[in-house]
Amino acid sequence: MxxxxxxxxxxxxxxxxxxxxxxxxxxxxxxxxxxxxxxxxxxxxxxxxxxxxxxxxxxxxxxxxxxxxxxxxxxxxxxxxxxxxxxxxxxxxxxxxxxxxxxxxxxxxxxxxxxxxxxxxxxxxxxxxxxxxxxxTIDNDLEGTDFSPGFPSAAKYLASSLREVLLDMRSMAQGRVFILETMGRHVGWLAAAGSLAALPDEAPPLLLLPEVAYDEARLFAAVRCQIDAQGYCAIVVSEGLRSADGRFVAQMHADRVYGHEQLGGAGVWLAQRIQHGLQLHAHVAVADCLQRAARHLxxxxxxxxxxxxxxxxxxxxxxxxxxxxxxxxxxxxxxxxxxxxxxxxxxxxxxLERALPAAFIAADGLDVTPACRAYLQPLLLGEVxxxxxxxxxxxxxxxxxxxxx
Amino acid sequence: MxxxxxxxxxxxxxxxxxxxxxxxxxxxxxxxxxxxxxxxxxxxxxxxxxxxxxxxxxxxxxxxxxxxxxxxxxxxxxxxxxxxxxxxxxxxxxxxxxxxxxxxxxxxxxxxxxxxxxxxxxxxxxxxxxxxxxxxTIDNDLEGTDFSPGFPSAAKYLASSLREVLLDMRSMAQGRVFILETMGRHVGWLAAAGSLAALPDEAPPLLLLPEVAYDEARLFAAVRCQIDAQGYCAIVVSEGLRSADGRFVAQMHADRVYGHEQLGGAGVWLAQRIQHGLQLHAHVAVADCLQRAARHLxxxxxxxxxxxxxxxxxxxxxxxxxxxxxxxxxxxxxxxxxxxxxxxxxxxxxxLERALPAAFIAADGLDVTPACRAYLQPLLLGEVxxxxxxxxxxxxxxxxxxxxx
Missing domain, CATH: 3.40.50.450 (Rossmann fold)
Structure with missing residues (x-):
């Protein structure tokens, strides 16, 4: 047989x-x-x-x-x-x-x-x-398929969790910054899912994608703008965020501390940049394995x-x-x-590795386009x-x- | 009126x-x-x-x-x-x-x-x-009440999420360490909830509570023991973990990087200790505000x-x-x-601040007692x-x- x-x-x-x-x-x-x-x-x-x-x-x-x-x-x-x-x-x-x-x-x-x-x-x-x-793959980076099974649930988990935290942020909105670090070393699909979290009356979370080199001046201006307008600001950062020279920001952080490579600290790194550059305290959540194991959502x-x-x-x-x-x-x-x-x-x-296409990334590099949201939204439908x-x-x-x- | x-x-x-x-x-x-x-x-x-x-x-x-x-x-x-x-x-x-x-x-x-x-x-x-x-309060540190509303849901969220991740850990159990950082600056109730996550056939997560001074030798021995026995090890660390001299470990970490105080990095700090001391790569998840906003669980x-x-x-x-x-x-x-x-x-x-009582902390300081689990378990009952x-x-x-x- x-x-x-x-x-x-x-x-x-x-x-x-x-x-x-x-x-x-x-x-x-x-x-x-x-x-x-x-x-x-x-x-x-x-x-x-x-x-x-x-x-x-x-x-x-x-x-x-x-x-x-x-x-x-x-x-x-x-x-x-x-x-x-x-x-x-x-x-x-x-x-x-x-x-x-x-x-x-x-x-x-x-x-x-x-x-x-x-x-x-x-x-x-x-x-x-x-x-x-x-x-x-939760990374959604496979070619030849509209999406990779695993990604929609991770995306739903991240967007739902961020939406809940946004209500928490509103409650004490005095210059609060919240950073959510997602997986995604080379592609920003998971971080992009954060864009679905905002409610109609609030500014979209700022996205830091691996596809877009980190531009601190642009980010800080956007953070300031959201803090002034609504008192709080959410940032979703991919673990694989890179600086303009192509290095992982998390790796730069590790180099500085211990002189060796270790990924997984983009969120903490960013919080420290914001603390120093904007004198704003940032909360950092790192979803890590939770986002790929969240069977409950x-x-x-x-x-x-x-x-x-x-x-x-x-x-x-x-x-x-x-x-x-x-x-x-x-x-x-x-x-x-x-x-x-x-x-x-x-x-x-x-x-092959499918990154976020250019048409899915907003002009300022800190958001996704309506086309991207239209792609993402149907993937999240229905609960189990x-x-x-x-x-x-x-x-x-x-x-x-x-x-x- | x-x-x-x-x-x-x-x-x-x-x-x-x-x-x-x-x-x-x-x-x-x-x-x-x-x-x-x-x-x-x-x-x-x-x-x-x-x-x-x-x-x-x-x-x-x-x-x-x-x-x-x-x-x-x-x-x-x-x-x-x-x-x-x-x-x-x-x-x-x-x-x-x-x-x-x-x-x-x-x-x-x-x-x-x-x-x-x-x-x-x-x-x-x-x-x-x-x-x-x-x-x-999610911290559960109020006197005069068996529990503080807010704590059971945060505890359920943490224990459920960790249980899900434990199944992920088992799947690739080759010397994997997972660290979950919880809130709790002064008391370890939230971290203690992690003790409910383990399935009957697995070792309980190692808990690092603010009530117990960090003892690296003891922790490393326990990690090694779990890695040898089952191939993986989960650690739940309170953000408020302190060293024997009473300082926050996260603060020591921040001092080292930028010479100023900032809490919220106990998990990353611990991962680096483990990387260096045990040559084991550790994943770190930081629940931060997610644990107090998780209305979905x-x-x-x-x-x-x-x-x-x-x-x-x-x-x-x-x-x-x-x-x-x-x-x-x-x-x-x-x-x-x-x-x-x-x-x-x-x-x-x-x-007043209610810490974990001594009778709830196991002799090795890395777990809670059956009495603590018996206290915690009924709080998690039922879904909404x-x-x-x-x-x-x-x-x-x-x-x-x-x-x-």
Missing amino acids: SRLLYLQSGGPTAVLNTSAQGVIETARAHGVAVCAAADGLAGLLAGRLLDCDALPAAAIARLGLLPGAAFGSSRQMLPPQAEAPQQWQQLAALLQRFDICQILLNGGNGSMETALLLQQLGEQFGLPLTVVGIPK LSAVDARLAYQVGRMAVEWALAGQGGVMAGLQRIATPHGCDWQVVPQPLAAVAN ALPFVAGLPDMQPLQFPPLPG | SRLLYLQSGGPTAVLNTSAQGVIETARAHGVAVCAAADGLAGLLAGRLLDCDALPAAAIARLGLLPGAAFGSSRQMLPPQAEAPQQWQQLAALLQRFDICQILLNGGNGSMETALLLQQLGEQFGLPLTVVGIPK LSAVDARLAYQVGRMAVEWALAGQGGVMAGLQRIATPHGCDWQVVPQPLAAVAN ALPFVAGLPDMQPLQFPPLPG
């Missing part, structure tokens, strides 16, 4: 396991056995496989409710054959041994390169192997499409349509928009109830046993 | 406006007119009063859904009469002019001192004035009791029972516990649905007009 292999790769999202649920339930409906690599490609290369079929349907339905990567994930990528011929041979033998005929790789742009290599590996060794990529659109890309990837893999990623295409509907899942060649996606037990999210992890044999 | 005056004071919470709702709806049921000070005591001293009766019942019901302080808040306190005789006289004249016979002050331990002084002001000037305090117990303390404060004020705060007393029930609202003399509450519009929390602020006259 042949098997379908599922892998999770890279940083988790709030809906990564929802895609896994879509994969497993669809394969089961087709009567196909499913296994998963423990800890993604790292586990696969070590021959560590888990048996997805050991758990009942109710457990798989619960899988979709869990943040994180239920099978474990890693950032390991497959090296090209020329660099690791023995690894390719061992992997081919493993796939043959477990009669694995489909591989579904759930990850970001680096993982799509690995998916492409796995497809080549199958051809190289004459295996009946079909490889399909399933998109996933999910976008229903995200959850639905995360499931769908998993489902369609299985359909295509079983039909022998490999070398593609399950991309999302936005289509207009009478009352807004919807998405259909369409195959995108892996080669057109792998290792999360079960709570004893006042806390019901999140008992699932334990999948090793694949026998 | 006499009036009841309501004031909000200090930092907002997720349920401060729920207490306001309780106050206004109860006063209306008694046919008593209600006004509020704009921006707390600062606005009162400037004669800025808002008319709570200008808005319909539906608006007041919506008030309870908003984070922040809907009438504005301030940290200003009333000075004793000896220090500001003219201010006292002006205030007495204002109260007489608007026929204010009850004052309800919704705040923390400093505000209860102001409530006490307001009661004295009434006696001093022969006004028919009854002053009642309504507890509020409310404790139903908190919301219910926040309303009740507002309601009972009005009942007592109208009955002439002043000089008290509406405290919460925990009572055993057949299936757990509940709370009743009891009057506590303001003098027994004002300016928040209306969303277009994918974001429905949070249009209310505008109360100035009180005529």
